[in-house]
Amino acid sequence: MNEIILEMKNINKAFPGVQALDNVQLTLRKGTVHALMGENGAGKSTLMKCLYGIYYKDSGEIIFDGQEVNFLNSKAAIDAGISMIHQELQPIPMMTVAENIFLGNYPKNGLFVDHDKMNAESKRFLDIVGLDVPPDTLLGNLTISQQQSVEIAKAISHDVKIVIMDEPTSSLTSTEVEKLFDIIRTLTSQGIAIIYISHKMDEILEISDEVTIMRDGKYVATHDAKNLTKAQIIHDMVGRELVNQFPDHVDESTDKVLLEVKNLTSPNVLSFKDCSFQLKQGEILGVAGLVGAQRSELMEAVFGLRDVEAGGQILIRGEEVEIKSPQDAIKNNMAFVTEDRRHSGIFGVLPVADNITIASIRNFQKPTGLLDESAMKEVVDHGITSLRIKTPSAKTRIENLSGGNQQKVVLSRWLATSPDILILDEPTRGIDVGAKYEIYEIIDALSREGKSIIMISSEMSEIMGMSDRIMVMCEGRISGYLSPEEATQEKIMELATAFMHTSEAVIEEVN
Numbered sequence: 001m002n003e004i005i006l007e008m009k010n011i012n013k014a015f016p017g018v019q020a021l022d023n024v025q026l027t028l029r030k031g032t033v034h035a036l037m038g039e040n041g042a043g044k045s046t047l048m049k050c051l052y053g054i055y056y057k058d059s060g061e062i063i064f065d066g067q068e069v070n071f072l073n074s075k076a077a078i079d080a081g082i083s084m085i086h087q088e089l090q091p092i093p094m095m096t097v098a099e100n101i102f103l104g105n106y107p108k109n110g111l112f113v114d115h116d117k118m119n120a121e122s123k124r125f126l127d128i129v130g131l132d133v134p135p136d137t138l139l140g141n142l143t144i145s146q147q148q149s150v151e152i153a154k155a156i157s158h159d160v161k162i163v164i165m166d167e168p169t170s171s172l173t174s175t176e177v178e179k180l181f182d183i184i185r186t187l188t189s190q191g192i193a194i195i196y197i198s199h200k201m202d203e204i205l206e207i208s209d210e211v212t213i214m215r216d217g218k219y220v221a222t223h224d225a226k227n228l229t230k231a232q233i234i235h236d237m238v239g240r241e242l243v244n245q246f247p248d249h250v251d252e253s254t255d256k257v258l259l260e261v262k263n264l265t266s267p268n269v270l271s272f273k274d275c276s277f278q279l280k281q282g283e284i285l286g287v288a289g290l291v292g293a294q295r296s297e298l299m300e301a302v303f304g305l306r307d308v309e310a311g312g313q314i315l316i317r318g319e320e321v322e323i324k325s326p327q328d329a330i331k332n333n334m335a336f337v338t339e340d341r342r343h344s345g346i347f348g349v350l351p352v353a354d355n356i357t358i359a360s361i362r363n364f365q366k367p368t369g370l371l372d373e374s375a376m377k378e379v380v381d382h383g384i385t386s387l388r389i390k391t392p393s394a395k396t397r398i399e400n401l402s403g404g405n406q407q408k409v410v411l412s413r414w415l416a417t418s419p420d421i422l423i424l425d426e427p428t429r430g431i432d433v434g435a436k437y438e439i440y441e442i443i444d445a446l447s448r449e450g451k452s453i454i455m456i457s458s459e460m461s462e463i464m465g466m467s468d469r470i471m472v473m474c475e476g477r478i479s480g481y482l483s484p485e486e487a488t489q490e491k492i493m494e495l496a497t498a499f500m501h502t503s504e505a506v507i508e509e510v511n
Contacts, residue, residue, distance in 0.1 A: 002029035002030050002031050002032055003029065003030050004027060004028070004029055004030075005028055005029060005030045005064070005065060005161060005162060005193050006026070006027070006028035006051075006062075006063070006064050006065075006162060006193070007025075007026070007027050007028075007061070007062075007063040008024065008025055008026040008027075008047070008050075008051065008060065008061070008062050008063075009025055009060055009061040009062075009063070010023045010024075010025065010059065010060040010061065011023070011024045011025070011026075011047060011050060011057050011059075011060035011061075011062070012024075012057065012058045012059045012060055013043075013046055013047075013050055013055060013057050013058050014058055015392075015400070016392060018392050019217055020043050020046045020217050021043050021046055021047055021050070021057070021217050022216075022217045022218045023060075023218070023219065024043065024047055024060075024214065024217070024218065024219045025219050026047065026212055026219075027222070028162065028193050028195060029193065029209075029210075030161075030191050030192075030193050031188045031189070031190075031191045031192065031193065032188060032193055032194070032209040032210065033184060033188060033193075033194040033196050033207050033208045033209050033210075034193065034194065034195055034196065034208065034209065034210045034211070034212065035196045035197070035198065035204045035207075035208040035210070035211040035212070035225070036048070036195055036196070036197045036211075036212050036214070037197075037198070037199070037204060037211060037212070037213045037214070037233060037237060038213055038214035038215055038220075038237055039215065039237055039238060039402075039404070039433075039434045039435060041216075041390060041401070041402030041404070041405065042214040042215055042216065042217065042237070042402075043214050043216075043217040043218075044197050044214055045166060045197070046217075047214070048084065048164050048166065048195065048197070050062075051071075051077070051082065051164070052071065052074050052077045052082060052084050052164065053071030053072055053073045053074045053075075053076050053077045054073075054074060056070070056072070057070075064080065064082070064162075065080075065081070065161065078158050079158070081158065081159055081160050081161035081162065082160070082161065082162045082163075082164070083154075083155030083156070083158060083160045083162070083163050083164070084155075084163075084164040084166070085148070085151045085152060085155055085163065085164065085165050085166065085168060086166050091139050091140075091147050091150070091151070092139065093138065093139050093140025094138065094139075094140060095138070095139060096135065096136045096137060096138060096139065097122060097126070097133060097134075097135050097136070097137050097138075097139055097142070097150055098115075098118045098119050098121075098122035098135035098136060099118070100139050100150055100154060101118075101121075101122045101125060101135075101150060101153050101154045101157055102118050102121070102122070102154075102157065103154070105157075105158075106118060107121070118135075119135040119136060121157070122135035122153070122157075123135050125153040125154075125156055125157050126149075126150075126153050128153070128156060128186060128187075129149045129152050129153050129156075129183045129186070130149070130179070130182065130183060130186070131146060131149040131150065131153065133146065145176040145179065145180075148168065148180070149179075149180075149183065152183055152187075156187065156192070160192060161191075161192060161193065162192070162193045162194075162195065163187065163192060163193075163194050163195070164194075164195045164197070165184075165194060165195065165196050165197065166197045167197060167198055167199070168180060168196070168198070169198065169200065169203060177203065181206070181207050184196075184207060196208060199431065199433070201230045201233055201234075201433075204225070204233070205225060205228060205230070208225040209224075209225055210222055210223065210224060210225060211223045211225050211228055211233070213233065213236040213237055215236070215237060215238070215239055220236045220237075221236055234433055237433060237434060238433065238434040245437070245461065245465060246437075246440050246465035246466060247437075247440055247441050247444045249284075249444050249447075249465075249466065249468075250448075251283075251468040251484075252282050252447065252448055253280045253281060253282040253283035253284075253447070253452075253468050254280060254281040254282055255280065256280060256281040257278045257279070257280055257281075257317075257318070258279055258280060258281045258316065258317060258420060258421060258452045259278070259279040259302075259314070259315070259316055259421055259452065260276075260277075260278050260279075260313075260314075260315040260316075260318075261275060261276055261277050261278075261302060261312075261313070261314055261315075262276045262312060262313040262314075262315070263275070263276055263311055263312045263313065264276070264298065264301060264302070264308050264312040264313075264314070265308060265309045265311070265312055266294075266297065266301065266306065266307070266308060266309070266476075267307055267308070267309050270476070271294050271297050271476055272294040272297055272298040272301070272473075272476040272477070273476050273477060274477065275298055275473075275476075275477065275478050276478070277471055277478060279421065279452050279454060280452065281450060281452055282447055282448070282450045282451070282452060283447070283452055283453070283468045283469065284443065284447050284453045284455055284466055284467050284468045284469075285452075285453065285454050285455065285467065285468070285469055285470075285471055286455050286456075286457065286462075286463040286464075286466065286467030286469070286470045286471065287299070287454060287455065287456045287457070287470075287471050287472075287473065288457070288458075288460070288463045288470055288471070288472045288473070288492050288495075288496060289472060289473040289474060289496050290474070290496045290497070292475065293473040293474055293475065293476070293496065294473060294475070294476040295456045295473050296339055296425050296456060297476075298473070298476075299336070299423045299425065299454060299456060300336075302314060302323070302329075302334075302423065303323070303326055303329045303334060303336040303423060304323040304324055304325040304326050304327070304328050304329045305326060305336070316332055316333075316421075330359065330417055330419075333417075333418065333419050333420040333421065334419055334420070334421045334422075334423070335359075335414035335415075335417055335419035335421070335422045335423065336414070336422075336423045336425070337407075337410055337411060337414060337422070337423065337424045337425060337427060338410075338425055339425040339426040339429065339456070341403070341406055341407060341410060341429075345406070345407075345410045346398050346399070346406050346409070346410060347398065348397065348398060348399035349397060349399065350397065350398065351394060351395045351396060351397055351398065352380070352384070352389070352391050352393075352394050352395070352396055352397075352398050352401070352409055353376070353377075353380045353394040353395065355398045355409050355410070355413060356379065356380050356383045356384075356394075356409060356412045356413050356416060357376050357379060357380060357413070357416065358413060359413050359414060359416065359417050360379070360413075360416045360417045363416075363417075364376050364379075377394075379416050380394050381394070383409075383412030383413075383415065383416065384412070386412075387408040387411060387412050387442060388408070388438065389401075389405050389408045389409060389412065390402070390405050391405060402435070403431055403435075404431045404434075404435025404436075404438070404439070405435075407427065407428075407431060407435075407439060408438075408439070408442075411427075411439075411442060415446075419451070420450075420451065420452060421451075421452050421453075421454070422446065422451055422452070422453045422454070423453075423454045423456075424443070424453060424454065424455045424456065425456045426456060426457060426458065427439055427443070427455060427457070428440075428457075428459070428462065429458075440465075440466060443455065443466060444466075447468075455467065460489050460492060463487075463492070464484065464487050464488075464489075464492075467484060467487075468484065469481060469482075469483060469484075470482040470483075470484070470487050470492065472492055472495035472496050472498075473496070474495065474496050474497060474498045474499045475499045477499055479495040479496070479498040479499060480495040480498070482495070
C-alpha cells in the first residue's frame with residue numbers, strides 16, 4: 001500500500017447560515033489518484049479550499065507529509081508542495097507559456113528576469129506533460145486543452161507532491177480527456193498524488209485508485225475504485241436509489257408552430273449556413289452534433305447575439321419578427337440560458353435576488369421611476385421556492401452557491417420574464433446526477449405548461465431521454481431529424497458526420 005501523504009481529520013467549516021463541512025475526513029496516498037465526488041453543494045471544493053489555504057477551517061487536523069499544517073494562504077500551500085488547478089482556468093493570454101508557468105516566481109539574473117533559464121526550465125516541465133509548443137508562444141494562441149497542460153506544468157514547477165484538479169475535463173473533448181489521463185499517469189508514476197474532483201462517473205472509474213464520496217457537507221464513504229459501481233456512487237451521493245435517469249416525459253407538443261427559422265446564414269464562412277427549422281408549441285427540441293457543428297452559434301443568432309446575412313427570416317406564430325439584439329428576443333418572449341454559466345450566465349458578486357430579477361427589472365419600475373421592491377421580493381421568493389433553490393437567503397452572493405443551484409437561479413431569472421420560448425444551451429453541464437434530475441423535472445414541467453424548449457446538449461443520453469424531436473447538425477448545417485423512438489447513438493452519429501470531409505472529427509464527451 002502506498003505511503004500516506006495527506007490526512008484530513010474531522011474538518012469543520014461554517015459560513016453564515018450554512019454548515020459547509022461537518023467532521024469530514026480524507027486520506028491520500030502517494031502516487032495515486034483519489035477522486036472526490038458528491039452532489040453540487042456537498043462540500044468538495046470547500047474541503048479543498050481549506051487544504052489549499054483559501055479558507056481557514058474552524059476545527060480539525062490536516063496532516064501533510066507527516067506534519068500538521070494550517071496554510072494561511074495559497075502561496076504557503078504551493079511553497080509546501082500542494083498545487084490546485086481550478087475548474088475555470090485563469091490564464092494570462094497576452095503572456096508567453098513560460099511567463100505563465102513561472103508567474104510570480106521568475107528566475108532572475110541580477111535585477112532582470114533570466115528568460116533563457118525560464119524558457120529552458122519551462123521546456124522541461126512541458127516535456128513532462130507532453131506539450132510540444134515553444135515556451136515563448138503566447139498562451140492565448142493555444143487551445144483550452146493546451147492551456148490546461150500549461151496549468152499542470154505550472155503546478156509541477158513547484159516541486160509538487162499533491163495536485164488538486166477541480167472538474168478538469170469540463171471543457172475537453174474525449175480525445176483531450178485521454179491526453180489528460182496520460183499526463184496524470186505520468187505524474188503518479190513519479191510519486192505525485194492527485195485529488196480529482198469530477199461528476200463524470202466513467203472518468204472516475206477509469207482513472208481513480210480510490211473514491212471518497214461526500215453528501216451535504218459530510219463524509220459518506222471511501223471505496224476502492226476497481227470494486228466500485230455507478231449504482232453505488234449514485235446511492236452514496238444522493239442517499240437514495242435513482243431508478244430512472246429521466247422523468248417520465250410525455251410529448252404534449254401540438255401541431256401549432258410557435259417558432260420558425262428560415263435560411264439563417266452567418267456572415268462568418270466557417271459558421272452556420274442556410275439553416276431552417278420549426279419549433280412547435282410545448283415541444284422539447286433536442287439539438288445534437290459534434291464539436292464545431294455550430295449548434296450554439298445558430299441559437300445565439302436566433303436570440304440576437306450574432307449577426308446573420310440578409311435573406312434569413314425568424315417567424316413567431318407565423319409573423320416575421322426582427323431580432324437584432326437580445327432585447328428584441330426578450331420582447332418577443334424568448335429566453336436564453338447560456339452554456340458558459342460562470343462567465344456569461346451569472347453575476348457572481350451580486351446576490352441571488354438581483355440575479356433572478358435582472359432580466360425583468362423594467363417590469364418592476366413604478367411611474368415614479370423607483371422599483372417596486374415588494375413585487376421583486378415576491379418574484380424572487382417564488383423562484384427560490386418553486387425551483388427548490390438551496391441558498392441561505394436571497395441576499396447570498398450567487399458565486400457562493402453550488403453549480404446546480406446557480407443553474408436554477410439562471411432558469412428562475414428567465415422564467416420571471418414569462419417566456420414562451422426557452423433556449424437551453426448545455427443546461428446540465430458541470431452538474432451532479434441528483435441536480436441533473438431536478439433540472440430535467442423543471443424542463444419537463446415547463447413543456448407541460450406549453451413552453452417551447454430548444455435544448456442543446458453534448459450528452460447523447462440527455463438528448464435521447466428528454467427530447468420530443470432531435471435535430472442534428474454537422475459543420476454548420478442541419479443534417480436531419482430523429483424521433484425518440486428511432487433515435488440511437490449510432491443514428492445520431494451518422495447524421496452528426498453526414499457532411500464531414502475528413503475522418504478526423506473530434507467527438508464531444510458523451511456521458
